Amino acid sequence: MTTEPTAVIHDIGYRHYDGVRLGRGRAVLALGVQSLRGVFGLGRTVRAKIMPLLLAAIMLMPTVVSIGVMALAKQYMLPYPNYAVLMQAVIAIFLAAQSPYLVAPDLRFRVLPLYLSRPLTVTDYVLAKLAALAVALFGLLAVPLTIEYVGELLVDLPGPPHTADYLGALGGAVLYAVLLSSVGIALASFTPRRGLGVASVIAFYMFTAAVSGIFAGVLTASGHDDLAGWALLINPFFLVDYAQSALFGTAPVNIETNPPGVASVLILLAVVALAVTGVLLRYRKAAS
Amino acid sequence: MTASATPCFATEGLTKRFPRVTALDDLTVAAGTGVTGLVGANGAGKSTLIKILLGLLPPTSGRAWVLGLDTATQGLEIRRAVGYMPEHDCLPPDMSATEFVVHMAQMSGLPRTAARERAADTLRHVGLDEERYRPMGGYSTGMRQRVKLAQALVHDPKLVFLDEPTNGLDPQGRDDMLALIRRIGTEFGISVLVTSHLLGELERVCDHVIVIDGGRLLRSSAIREFTRAEQTIAVEVDEGWQLLAERLTAGGETVAVQGRLLMVQVPPDDPGRTHDAVRDAVCDLGLSLLRLEQRRGRIEDVFKEPVA
Numbered sequence A: 001m002t003t004e005p006t007a008v009i010h011d012i013g014y015r016h017y018d019g020v021r022l023g024r025g026r027a028v029l030a031l032g033v034q035s036l037r038g039v040f041g042l043g044r045t046v047r048a049k050i051m052p053l054l055l056a057a058i059m060l061m062p063t064v065v066s067i068g069v070m071a072l073a074k075q076y077m078l079p080y081p082n083y084a085v086l087m088q089a090v091i092a093i094f095l096a097a098q099s100p101y102l103v104a105p106d107l108r109f110r111v112l113p114l115y116l117s118r119p120l121t122v123t124d125y126v127l128a129k130l131a132a133l134a135v136a137l138f139g140l141l142a143v144p145l146t147i148e149y150v151g152e153l154l155v156d157l158p159g160p161p162h163t164a165d166y167l168g169a170l171g172g173a174v175l176y177a178v179l180l181s182s183v184g185i186a187l188a189s190f191t192p193r194r195g196l197g198v199a200s201v202i203a204f205y206m207f208t209a210a211v212s213g214i215f216a217g218v219l220t221a222s223g224h225d226d227l228a229g230w231a232l233l234i235n236p237f238f239l240v241d242y243a244q245s246a247l248f249g250t251a252p253v254n255i256e257t258n259p260p261g262v263a264s265v266l267i268l269l270a271v272v273a274l275a276v277t278g279v280l281l282r283y284r285k286a287a288s
Numbered sequence B: 001m002t003a004s005a006t007p008c009f010a011t012e013g014l015t016k017r018f019p020r021v022t023a024l025d026d027l028t029v030a031a032g033t034g035v036t037g038l039v040g041a042n043g044a045g046k047s048t049l050i051k052i053l054l055g056l057l058p059p060t061s062g063r064a065w066v067l068g069l070d071t072a073t074q075g076l077e078i079r080r081a082v083g084y085m086p087e088h089d090c091l092p093p094d095m096s097a098t099e100f101v102v103h104m105a106q107m108s109g110l111p112r113t114a115a116r117e118r119a120a121d122t123l124r125h126v127g128l129d130e131e132r133y134r135p136m137g138g139y140s141t142g143m144r145q146r147v148k149l150a151q152a153l154v155h156d157p158k159l160v161f162l163d164e165p166t167n168g169l170d171p172q173g174r175d176d177m178l179a180l181i182r183r184i185g186t187e188f189g190i191s192v193l194v195t196s197h198l199l200g201e202l203e204r205v206c207d208h209v210i211v212i213d214g215g216r217l218l219r220s221s222a223i224r225e226f227t228r229a230e231q232t233i234a235v236e237v238d239e240g241w242q243l244l245a246e247r248l249t250a251g252g253e254t255v256a257v258q259g260r261l262l263m264v265q266v267p268p269d270d271p272g273r274t275h276d277a278v279r280d281a282v283c284d285l286g287l288s289l290l291r292l293e294q295r296r297g298r299i300e301d302v303f304k305e306p307v308a
Helices: A024-039 A046-073 A080-086 A088-108 A112-116 A122-155 A163-188 A194-221 A225-232 A236-248 A262-287 B046-053 B075-081 B097-107 B112-125 B141-153 B171-186 B199-205 B223-228 B241-250 B271-285 B300-304
Strands: B009-017 B022-031 B035-039 B061-066 B082-085 B159-162 B191-196 B208-213 B216-222 B232-237 B255-258 B261-265 B289-295
Touching (some): A024 A122, A024 B097, A046 A122, A080 A088, A088 A112, A088 A163, A088 A194, A112 A122, A112 B097, A194 A225, A194 A236, B009 B046, B022 B046, B022 B061, B035 B171, B046 B061, B075 B082, B082 B141, B097 B112, B141 B159, B171 B191, B171 B199, B191 B199, B232 B271, B241 B271
Parallel strands (some): B035 B191, B159 B191
Antiparallel strands (some): B009 B022, B208 B216, B232 B289
C-alpha cells in the first residue's frame, strides 16, 4: 500500500458572493429583530440581561396573585384594562432602561453612518427602532394579560369570562406600546449618552405623573371635578387609559372624574405624531 | 476591460457649499477600475466627495455618477453595490467583530447564513483571527481598522470607498493595510477609491491618482505618468555649479537650479546619456562631486509646481 497524501490544503483565495441579495425591507426587519432581542438582553452580556428580565418577571407577579385569588376565592380581582396603570412604575422603568440602549450607542460610537452607507434610509432606521421597542412593550403587557386570561378560563369563574375586558386591554396594550415607544425613543435619541437618556425618560415620567396628580388633586378639592380628568391626561398612562376606554369601551381607572373621551384619543395621536416627527428631524440632522 | 466605458465614478461640475466653507468647487473628474487614490490635505474635500458619491449628501450644483448610477436619484442602488469604510471610529465596543460584521452584512441584504459565511471569510482575508470573538472595545487601532475594512467588504461590493484607512497606524500596520488595499484591487477584483493626505503611500498601491486641493482638481492621471515623466537627477558640487550648469545646458541637457542643487531632467527614451554627460562634465571641469542621486518624480511635486 502506498502512502499518498490524503489531504491537501488549497488556498482558495477571495471568493465572490453570487447568492441572494434581499431587499431593503428584509434589512429593516433584521435590524428590528436584532434591536428587539437586544431590548431583552438576548445576544448581549449577562449584565445587560438582568434588568429587562427582572422587570419582565415583576410584570408577571400580579398575574400570579390574580390567578391565585380567582382559583381560591372565585373572585375577578384585577380587571385586565387596569393592569398597565397598576404597573405603570415598572413599565416606566423598563422604558427608561431600554430605550436609550436602542439609539444611544449608535450615536455615541458613530455606527449610524455605517447603517446609512447601506441600502437603508434614515426613516427605515428610525422605524425599525420604534417598532422594536413597541413590540417589546406590547409583549411586556400582553404576556401577563394572556396568562391571566388563560388562568381565568381554566379556573372557570362563575359567570361568563371577561373576554371583552381582555381584548380591550390588548387593544390598550397596542396604544401603550405606540405612545411609550415614540416618547421613549424621542427623549433618548437627543443624547448619545445612555445614562442621560435613562435619566431623561424617567424624569419625564416622574414629572408628568407628579404634575397630573397635583393638578387633579387641587381641582378635585376645589370642586372642579369636571376638569380633574383633563389634568390626569398629563400622565401618559392615564392618557392611554382614557383612550382605551373611549376606543374599546373598557372602564377607566379614574371613574370618579369626567373622562375626556374622544379628546384623549386625539391627544394621544398628536403626542405620537409630535414625538415621531421629532425623532425623524433629529436623525435627518445627525445623518448629514 | 470596460474601464473607459463605465467609469467607477465620475463627477461633472460638482460643487458643495456649506454655510461657512466651499468643500468642493466645480470638480469634474472620473476614475476607472482598479485602485484610485484621492489625495488632498485635511479639509480638501475628500470626505465630502465620498458622502456625495454615496448619495448621502446632495451637492449644491453639478452631478455625480457611481458605477453608472446617478447619485441624486439612485442612492439606494449605489449603496447596495459599494462598500464604505469611514475615517472615524464606528465600532460598538460591546459587540464582537464577528457579530458586528454579520449584522452589517445583513444590513446590506445578505440572508443570515450567507452573512455568517461571508463575515468569517472576510475577517480571515483582512487578517483577524481568534480575536474576532472578543468584544471590540479591547481592540488595538490596527485591529479596529481591519474590522472597519471587513464590514466594507463583507457584502462583496463592486467598489469600496476607503476614507483614510492608514490613519493612526504604525509603520508596520500601514504597510500591511496598503498591501491589503493592493490585494483588494487586484486579487479580489474590487475597485477601490482610497483617500489619504500622505501622498507617498498612495504611490505604492494606486493605479490612478486624483489630487484635489481646496475642493478643486489639481491633477488626475495614471500613476505611471506621475513618476515616469518627471525623472530627474540631482547633482551637487562643492564649487562651480554655474560652470557645470552652463556646460550641461550647452550639451543639450535640461537643467534647473534649486539653490545649490542642479536638477537635470532625464529623457525617458535615453536615460544613460544624461548620466554619462553629468559624469563627463564633472570630470572635465575637475569639480568635487558631493551628491548625485536619482529623483523619482513624486506626487508631492504636484503641489510644488504651479498648476498649468
